[in-house]
Amino acid sequence: MRQLLDEATKGGYGVGAFNVNNLGQVRAIIMEDAAEVYPEILPVREMREGIEHEVRDANVDTALRLAATGAIRKPFAEDPGEFDPRYYLVSARAAMGGVVRARMEAFGQEAGHAEDYAPVSLADLAVRHKERGHQLSAT
Template structure:
């Protein structure tokens, strides 16, 4: 089945009050784990590629891995650029076959963000490609994206931004953040702000970045086998499920994939120090990704059976 646009996927998600998971990919094992989980849950999928992933794996390798994955599935699958820095990188992936791109102008002024987003929208829409933009700033670090503090999305500005840019979906800042250390105190999201944005933009698909839950079992496993990620704290899953009923159609998940793989690999090396064949430790790591993604689809996103 060929790659699809998120348009129909998000329309169904909005109506059904669930979200579609956007899972970051870097290599074959991650793609296989996500695709297997999606097949088992009969869920639509968004696989997304960051600038860091493009540098690490190479766009041609990623496209060929996706080509192989699509040969073995009938699920609707979107290939999305995560945090595109400028028009040039968006052009490269659009021309390379991506069906959705994110242009991240959130670090610019409001007017400059509108300008750069509009440039990408014009190029993408001529080629039938979906455009996600961002308004507001998420604290934290992930790949090449970093910020010291959150700047929450202004609801009235969100309306103006969408109208003036023509972007198809909008990533908003309501308290999530990038990386494994999202909260220093009690985790919370600004649902009052989310509801206001949803009411001002009825039917419009919203996106949450930095929405990994930093699952405690993987943090504990990694630390038990030599890791040093104490104090990591993510977004509680019940808050994400609630957001999915308030207009959030896409929830990004990256850190949880990294933690699942790393924790299982650390455990494997500790228990089987004689193993040196990468298949011996990458196979259980792939299974960990599959299990984690299945859990997210069923219990957090609510999109099991939506394919």
């Protein structure tokens, strides 16, 4: 608990508190949370409005992480002994694909255009960024 509180303090976020009497209640709280459907961080409606006002950065990173986390929870709950990533990452990847698909459709993108773009190596991409004056950092 101390570690959880220290991390929350360092990260600047809150920690939910529950008054529980036994492990069964703790498990029920966790399972109820896992059953929740995570909301979009920024609703598509608001993203569209931002684009109409020349905002061009619709960051979906948090929505993707939430989709992946929610999808991973189900296999862990169904089979807690399973720890092979090939098992639980299948559903995470599918959930993330659903978020991307929904966002692309919401913003007027159509499927089937992957072949319209040539792949770019990481080295070539780094050169492009450097030529355009972008700072690259190893994170």
